[in-house]
Amino acid sequence: MKPKDYRSELEPVWCTACGAFGVLKAITQALTDLEVPPEKLAMVSGIGCTSRLPGYTNAYSFNSLHGRSLPIATGLKVARPDMRTLVVGGDGDGFSIGLGHIFHAAKRNVDLTYIVLDNGVYGLTKGQASPTTETKFKQRRGLAGPDEAPLNPVMLLLASGCGFVARGHAGNLPHLRTVIREAIQYPAFSFVHVLAGCVTYQKPEYADEIYHRCDVLPENFPNDDFIAASEAARGERFSLGVIYKKSPGEPLPDGSVTDDDDMGIWRGIQVS
Amino acid sequence: MKPKDYRSELEPVWCTACGAFGVLKAITQALTDLEVPPEKLAMVSGIGCTSRLPGYTNAYSFNSLHGRSLPIATGLKVARPDMRTLVVGGDGDGFSIGLGHIFHAAKRNVDLTYIVLDNGVYGLTKGQASPTTETKFKQRRGLAGPDEAPLNPVMLLLASGCGFVARGHAGNLPHLRTVIREAIQYPAFSFVHVLAGCVTYQKPEYADEIYHRCDVLPENFPNDDFIAASEAARGERFSLGVIYKKSPGEPLPDGSVTDDDDMGIWRGIQVS
Amino acid sequence: MSTSKPAAHHPPGPTVRRGDPDSAVVSLVGSGGEGAALFGELILSMAARQGLYGVMVQSYGPQIRGGESASLVRVSRREVCHEGEETDLLICFRTPDMGRFRGFIRLHEGSVVTLDSKDTGDLPEWVGTAGVHTYRFPFTNIVDGHEVAGDPKNMLALGLACRYLGWDADLGRHELRQRFGNRPALLSKDLDAFDRGYGSQDMPTMPHLQGSGRNLHIETGNEAVARGAMQAGLRFFAGYPITPSSEILETLIDELPGHGGSVVQAEDEISALGMVLGASFGGVKAMTATSGPGLSLMTEMMGLSAKSEIPAVIVDCQRAGPATGMPSRTEQSDLNHALYSGHGDLPRVVMGVMDVVHARDIMHKAFSISEGYQVPVLVLSDAYIAQRHQIRDEVPPPPAQVNRSVWREDGPTRFNLDTADGVVPFRVPGTPGGQYLAAGIEQTPAGTPSADTTIHALMGEKRWRKMDAIAEHTESWFRVLGKPGATRGIIAWGSNYGLLCEWVKAHPEYRAFVPEILMPFPIKGLEEWRKGLGWTGALELAHTGQFYKYLKTLTDVEGTRSLKRSGGLPLSMVDLDRLIRQAD
Amino acid sequence: MSTSKPAAHHPPGPTVRRGDPDSAVVSLVGSGGEGAALFGELILSMAARQGLYGVMVQSYGPQIRGGESASLVRVSRREVCHEGEETDLLICFRTPDMGRFRGFIRLHEGSVVTLDSKDTGDLPEWVGTAGVHTYRFPFTNIVDGHEVAGDPKNMLALGLACRYLGWDADLGRHELRQRFGNRPALLSKDLDAFDRGYGSQDMPTMPHLQGSGRNLHIETGNEAVARGAMQAGLRFFAGYPITPSSEILETLIDELPGHGGSVVQAEDEISALGMVLGASFGGVKAMTATSGPGLSLMTEMMGLSAKSEIPAVIVDCQRAGPATGMPSRTEQSDLNHALYSGHGDLPRVVMGVMDVVHARDIMHKAFSISEGYQVPVLVLSDAYIAQRHQIRDEVPPPPAQVNRSVWREDGPTRFNLDTADGVVPFRVPGTPGGQYLAAGIEQTPAGTPSADTTIHALMGEKRWRKMDAIAEHTESWFRVLGKPGATRGIIAWGSNYGLLCEWVKAHPEYRAFVPEILMPFPIKGLEEWRKGLGWTGALELAHTGQFYKYLKTLTDVEGTRSLKRSGGLPLSMVDLDRLIRQAD
Numbered sequence A, B: 001m002k003p004k005d006y007r008s009e010l011e012p013v014w015c016t017a018c019g020a021f022g023v024l025k026a027i028t029q030a031l032t033d034l035e036v037p038p039e040k041l042a043m044v045s046g047i048g049c050t051s052r053l054p055g056y057t058n059a060y061s062f063n064s065l066h067g068r069s070l071p072i073a074t075g076l077k078v079a080r081p082d083m084r085t086l087v088v089g090g091d092g093d094g095f096s097i098g099l100g101h102i103f104h105a106a107k108r109n110v111d112l113t114y115i116v117l118d119n120g121v122y123g124l125t126k127g128q129a130s131p132t133t134e135t136k137f138k139q140r141r142g143l144a145g146p147d148e149a150p151l152n153p154v155m156l157l158l159a160s161g162c163g164f165v166a167r168g169h170a171g172n173l174p175h176l177r178t179v180i181r182e183a184i185q186y187p188a189f190s191f192v193h194v195l196a197g198c199v200t201y202q203k204p205e206y207a208d209e210i211y212h213r214c215d216v217l218p219e220n221f222p223n224d225d226f227i228a229a230s231e232a233a234r235g236e237r238f239s240l241g242v243i244y245k246k247s248p249g250e251p252l253p254d255g256s257v258t259d260d261d262d263m264g265i266w267r268g269i270q271v272s
Numbered sequence C, D: 001m002s003t004s005k006p007a008a009h010h011p012p013g014p015t016v017r018r019g020d021p022d023s024a025v026v027s028l029v030g031s032g033g034e035g036a037a038l039f040g041e042l043i044l045s046m047a048a049r050q051g052l053y054g055v056m057v058q059s060y061g062p063q064i065r066g067g068e069s070a071s072l073v074r075v076s077r078r079e080v081c082h083e084g085e086e087t088d089l090l091i092c093f094r095t096p097d098m099g100r101f102r103g104f105i106r107l108h109e110g111s112v113v114t115l116d117s118k119d120t121g122d123l124p125e126w127v128g129t130a131g132v133h134t135y136r137f138p139f140t141n142i143v144d145g146h147e148v149a150g151d152p153k154n155m156l157a158l159g160l161a162c163r164y165l166g167w168d169a170d171l172g173r174h175e176l177r178q179r180f181g182n183r184p185a186l187l188s189k190d191l192d193a194f195d196r197g198y199g200s201q202d203m204p205t206m207p208h209l210q211g212s213g214r215n216l217h218i219e220t221g222n223e224a225v226a227r228g229a230m231q232a233g234l235r236f237f238a239g240y241p242i243t244p245s246s247e248i249l250e251t252l253i254d255e256l257p258g259h260g261g262s263v264v265q266a267e268d269e270i271s272a273l274g275m276v277l278g279a280s281f282g283g284v285k286a287m288t289a290t291s292g293p294g295l296s297l298m299t300e301m302m303g304l305s306a307k308s309e310i311p312a313v314i315v316d317c318q319r320a321g322p323a324t325g326m327p328s329r330t331e332q333s334d335l336n337h338a339l340y341s342g343h344g345d346l347p348r349v350v351m352g353v354m355d356v357v358h359a360r361d362i363m364h365k366a367f368s369i370s371e372g373y374q375v376p377v378l379v380l381s382d383a384y385i386a387q388r389h390q391i392r393d394e395v396p397p398p399p400a401q402v403n404r405s406v407w408r409e410d411g412p413t414r415f416n417l418d419t420a421d422g423v424v425p426f427r428v429p430g431t432p433g434g435q436y437l438a439a440g441i442e443q444t445p446a447g448t449p450s451a452d453t454t455i456h457a458l459m460g461e462k463r464w465r466k467m468d469a470i471a472e473h474t475e476s477w478f479r480v481l482g483k484p485g486a487t488r489g490i491i492a493w494g495s496n497y498g499l500l501c502e503w504v505k506a507h508p509e510y511r512a513f514v515p516e517i518l519m520p521f522p523i524k525g526l527e528e529w530r531k532g533l534g535w536t537g538a539l540e541l542a543h544t545g546q547f548y549k550y551l552k553t554l555t556d557v558e559g560t561r562s563l564k565r566s567g568g569l570p571l572s573m574v575d576l577d578r579l580i581r582q583a584d
């Protein structure tokens, strides 16, 4: 199947040059690489401009409620482990109203691929600040406390014990394609932070500015090392690539190792 | 005022030897040390055994809804900056249903002191697993996925950019008293993780076992160093003490420094 | 002891009668840790073994751990779903503990009371102490003026109760061996205590109640809901612990995996229902269970179920509200929320559980409707049913179920309008060619998001057509009690069913109508039943008369009285009698 | 062009009349980015400068950015709160764009239509094209067969409209200078285009509408709510963005700090209301604003407000539901949720905003009740009012407010029962000796948590006594429209007020009753007003007739018709006429 075969008939209603276009493309490319049958593909989102993505994808798609994509996807995947399940949405959807669910999903470690299109703003509701909005931008709008700083999603995901944490940029398609592909292949919960522009509610230079603060991680980056990953997650610049990838059996941030053969979230259903 | 002057007339209905008794005592001691006038003290909690604490404290107390102590306390503190505001509750209340609010409170950095009594279980509802319940305990009850591990609250709070992260144990009162005192004194959002036993729904040895895994941090621990703090937060053992304390103006985990003089969450109200 | 004087808020009714001759009621009052609940469970279990029916209820103070605790067991020759009005045997370890149980325990003139030999206190007047026979027994072990650990009091009480009931001592011993066979030290201690109690020659004895000899089955309301759902095909459950619903989650953790299903303890109630919708979107029968606070949190997600037409069953074990309220106490005050909550015009079905036996049946019906019509179905239970233990006959095989109609190649678009009952085959993920967009946003028949006034009107009509179809499907989903010719009528719902069973028996001038489905309401059935009635009342446990007001939207209830009080203890015959007299 | 043929779902009514002679309606249809909204705002602003009244509404497709966009402005010599039924001047840049605005724009026989000279398409029939006067204007700049950037089209249109309205060109130029004085390059471009439009000699002109000359004030519904709240003493606001309420948050970010208050953008709606309760627990007047999805999420927290008796004002800007629904479209379907949501018997007050001018007044009343009685007050606005721009007279000084009664030393316990209206002085943090426990759990008068049936009953009664007191306080909080002697009556609520103002003027046989407070309902006023009526209808924009069913719980509405449709576009005169005829 070609990337365009993963597109539905709907034409995106995003603004011209919205960062979401790139992500839609990268996802369809990664799906092509992995040869996922569309009927075995599920895509769940919340609400927001970027959360419209499932509507443009040839899949069992669910454009659900603001902030609730992860619980819905968890239920689907536990009940239907045969479905390849992607979860997509924006920074407001994921990091504001939906933030709590992320850590629980990471902890539960059900095999979902969660892709957040972070444009640092609430696009759909016309430009309010999100948890990753730069402080200056928020302060101009009177919405940041004096000591406030944006959340660092990659750092938080690392701290949650998530086994796969990656970052891409909507403007670097070949790279994003490989990152998303690897995330989908990861056999447990995986997280991809995608830097994406909002051409309407961010200043026009935003996407470029962010892009110039990105560094693609070197090939030999030790992404199985939690401390190296934490360091790559901090600082003014954005590391792109697979920042952390835990091999099964490796200790989690709390130091514990879990037995894979213990009973857990019950998986009794066999469908097809 | 003496510690007992910070107690209300109500007799706690906790089980004999519940870890919450120690925390109640340590809080009243810290308040004595700081000479907080009871009418200037507010204590907000959610719902749970440990969330009954405000009822036993001589303060403007609010035993609110399960998981919602932080938003309520934030509103109170922003509207009434003159009130010394403590927030208390359990691990289910704070780390399960209320988890998302913690990071937003840390980010907003309103001057609250958040004390979580972590007994690794839902006490009030009779012994279900919480996000910090040990995996074995959960698996015995069929509630943990095979790859699941408990959340590490201290690690998560560090990743959120919280400027004051500490840990105590309900069985070490002198230490807990100083940690809570220092947290209350910290001029922005502060977090204290208190290891506490539930004598009814944990095995009887639980509190002791945990206690023997605790190490009080050395006097000279560099708690202004984020990396040192992260390392102290990981591993099988529990570091007790002030694990991280950011001095104002120091970069946050994302590397940014904020201007203290910028306008932010509006603080226009002057009450007494 | 003084004579019986009723409490101000429980004036006695003139028509209150003795416990019926076919049954016996035994109560135990103790402190937390003294095993009142275990006592009740063991009595009930012994009854079930003999083919007797029965009910056990418990009561405790605001603190779930510690504090006073009481249990009340009724055993009976016929099937009962009410714990009985008056206690025949009351065992109380310390008379001051009675304070918490005002209204929960009532004596009659033939009651037997067993108190501690060392206890010099009196029973409170409100319990009704005229004519009772008091017997003293040395429960406590006093050494040098201090109470020290002695025989387990609840086992002493068990022996006494067994003797009183006229049961064979071997029945009790067998019961204890079954229960504690794997803990021999404990067992031998318990057996000794049981024998000591049973051996007390002065203990009065009541005539033996003869059971059928068939081994009957004990279940709580929460277990029955969980098992009924499993029988109905439940394969995914997500929930968040909350009193008084947690045992549904716990029962399913133990039992659903064996039936090929999955259970997730969610991080909160929003995600619990979210997970249920995810599983159901996946074509799997799914359910959640909660209580008022959780139900309130689920409101937005319930709207998504209705809009995107994804089946979901939501069980609400009501407790006294608003807000946190009284978590362990019963009330019927979530009805308004169940019927009307959620922004937008949101179709949903609401059903009411009548008792533990009914709980299994109703789950079949709930899934039939939810799956058959692709709508959210709320099943309202309450603390009174949820936590009650009840003996029932062997479970009949499940009635035939309606299943979800499933899309096949060349089937209609997902939200096709051309459907008489509003139902369109469901596209189960994995079916080639069935890919579509489910959404919370309004959609065209093909699924394209739309903000068009006409599309919205057509889609709203389609969604609500289902409710008409369901109304037709369920028009006989109600029960009537009492004699057809009776001229006084009571309309009630949910757990008041049990009380009404007793009431119409004691008061043959009454008959009762209890809907099994509340929305859509079996209104034709009600109208038919009302014919020939004189006085009519609508009974509920909700301060504002939610059920009564709801009836007003359905039919003319001019002249029908509202019989109501707020929750806490369930309604007793005394309460109902008072409410009727007040309403006149 | 073909003759007017109405769309299937908008059959024309026989009684539809022309726009009134005192007003003019101008519409602009364009694509996103062509500035239709700005056009509307500028016309409205010019009207306000002359002392004319008016209303501007907008419409856009499902996508908020991009896609088609239209604005409709009515200017009038008298105060109006309805955008008028028919457009006098329609300017449309591309005829295919009209497709999205079916039902939004209607022409009459004297309408003027201005189309692009290069556009060869026809207007759709449903707009009503019989007898209209069409004028062509070169809006687009075509070079080598391609459209290239030329004069800003909306400024050309502004010039044309100004000319059509018979306004002085200097008025327009002044307006533009005021608006864009700080961006000189843009200003000069805009002025050029304006002049080019204004200079088009063939453009028809209507008789000049003379304003009073007083400078009037423009406000949107959301601004009015925000400012009304500030005047009423609001000092804390927390909210989460959601269409169509976000401008309340945004207005307060700009304006509340200057009034000594604080604003927090919360992480979600649960925390928004949580923060409000925290601030109000602190003794500060606090409010949140949201739309349906957010309101559903706030349900549990609203129960806490009611139980713990902490005042809170919650504004709900209704949009079409259920679920995400149609975010930019209006509906009145959150009424059920407002009236009945929340587990437990939960007292709350519900009020309905009638139009932009009313929005300020109602906020004073909302705070009076919330603070005076320590209850949650829901104020229901909707997308139609929230987003509408309206010209109003200078704002009158705020009416006297009821403040929260405040506890002083030796005052009563926090939940003292000995209070006729259920209100007990509030203990404001910081007051020595006033320390107490606020809780979601049931409490005794002194504040001790309790699970006692009697305490719960007494506390429930106390909480509901407030509702009786409020009912008395607010029994005159309604408006009547039309002549007292009229024999046909319409009962409606909220934003249908504007339509009814027009309707009763055009149909003197009708009068209308519009409650300002819905719960408790001013029922005595309604009964008084109903006297002498023959035909009566209850009007609302909700598919299931929520308001009508609510009326049934209050009084006998046998014979009263339900006039309803689901949301999207607001109701027009044509719609109302059709609904009345269908109901007969």
Ligand SMILES: Cc1ncc(C[n+]2csc(CCOP(=O)(O)OP(=O)(O)O)c2C)c(N)n1
Pocket (backbone or CB within 6 Å): A047, A048, A049, A050, A051, A065, A066, A089, A090, A091, A092, A093, A094, A119, A121, A122, A123, A124, A125, A130, A198, D240, D241, D242, D243, D269, D293, D294, D297, D324
């Ligand atoms: C419960 C609820 N609250 C608020 C909203 C309004 N809302 C829709 S999208 C959105 C935020 C969008 O931001 P983001 O997730 O970053 O998506 P973007 O549009 O930037 O892609 C909000 C607040 C809603 N739909 N539901």
Ligand SMILES: Cc1ncc(C[n+]2csc(CCOP(=O)(O)OP(=O)(O)O)c2C)c(N)n1
Pocket (backbone or CB within 6 Å): B047, B048, B049, B050, B051, B065, B066, B089, B090, B091, B092, B093, B094, B119, B121, B122, B123, B124, B125, B130, B198, C240, C241, C242, C243, C269, C293, C294, C297, C324
């Ligand atoms: C919305 C809601 N969901 C669930 C509950 C039930 N509930 C009360 S306390 C609690 C968890 C208690 O655990 P924790 O916070 O760890 O407190 P502990 O009792 O252990 O001190 C739960 C699930 C509730 N009151 N409200």
Ligand code: SF4
Pocket (backbone or CB within 6 Å): A013, A014, A015, A017, A018, A019, A020, A049, A050, A119, A123, A124, A197, A198, A199, A200, A201, D065
């Ligand atoms: S508003 Fe921003 S996020 Fe939304 S479609 Fe436009 S560019 Fe994309």
Ligand code: SF4
Pocket (backbone or CB within 6 Å): B013, B014, B015, B017, B018, B019, B020, B049, B050, B119, B123, B124, B197, B198, B199, B200, B201, C065
């Ligand atoms: S159940 Fe556990 S947490 Fe609750 S009071 Fe008892 S010991 Fe404490």
Ligand SMILES: [Mg+2]
Pocket (backbone or CB within 6 Å): A048, A090, A091, A092, A117, A118, A119, A120, A121, A122, A123, A130
């Ligand atoms: Mg965004």
Ligand SMILES: [Mg+2]
Pocket (backbone or CB within 6 Å): B048, B090, B091, B092, B117, B118, B119, B120, B121, B122, B123, B130
């Ligand atoms: Mg706990």
